[in-house]
Amino acid sequence: MLNENIKAIRKSKGLSQQELAIKLNVVRQTVSKWEQGLSVPDSDMLISISEILETPVSTLLGDTVVETEVDGLKAISEKLEVINLQLAKRKTTRRKIIHWLLISLCAAMVIIFAILLLINSPYLGWDYSSPETAVLGVTFHSLEWLFVRVAPIIFVGAAVGAFLTRKKE
Secondary structure, three states: OHHHHHHHHHHHOOOOHHHHHHHHOOOHHHHHHHHHOOOOOOHHHHHHHHHHOOOOHHHHHOOOOOOOHHHHHHHHHHHHHHHHHHHHHHHHHHHHHHHHHHHHHHHHHHHHHHHHHHHOOHHHHOOOOOHHHHHHHHHHHHHHHHHHHHHHHHHHHHHHHHHHOOOOO
């Protein structure tokens, strides 16, 4: 009876053998032996078990306790609720990070365009007869040409992404 009662009450409280063993400062195998009826806890340990399981010692030693599924389902639903809250918080955090990265990308595009407008491509006036300045000028010109062609597409994509990841209330 004692072994069945310990097992039924432990499960109804939503505790694993390992969790109960940790609370009692014993190894999991000890709890397993109690529940299999291979050994019996001493009187001090029986009092500790009753305190942890919030059950009188007389109940542990008395008639067989029927495991209630309601307590098990309640424990599972509480754990699932905690997990769902953690996942929702993680999703919200990820959405905020992506949102601000996309806004930063839009701002960077605008700043780079402003800088290109302000400097007005000074390397176009360089002397291309010198090999060093010719290669450097062509490189800068090709990078600017590529940026001017690709940046609007990236900007629109980042703006749409920032709009879609905003906080919905």
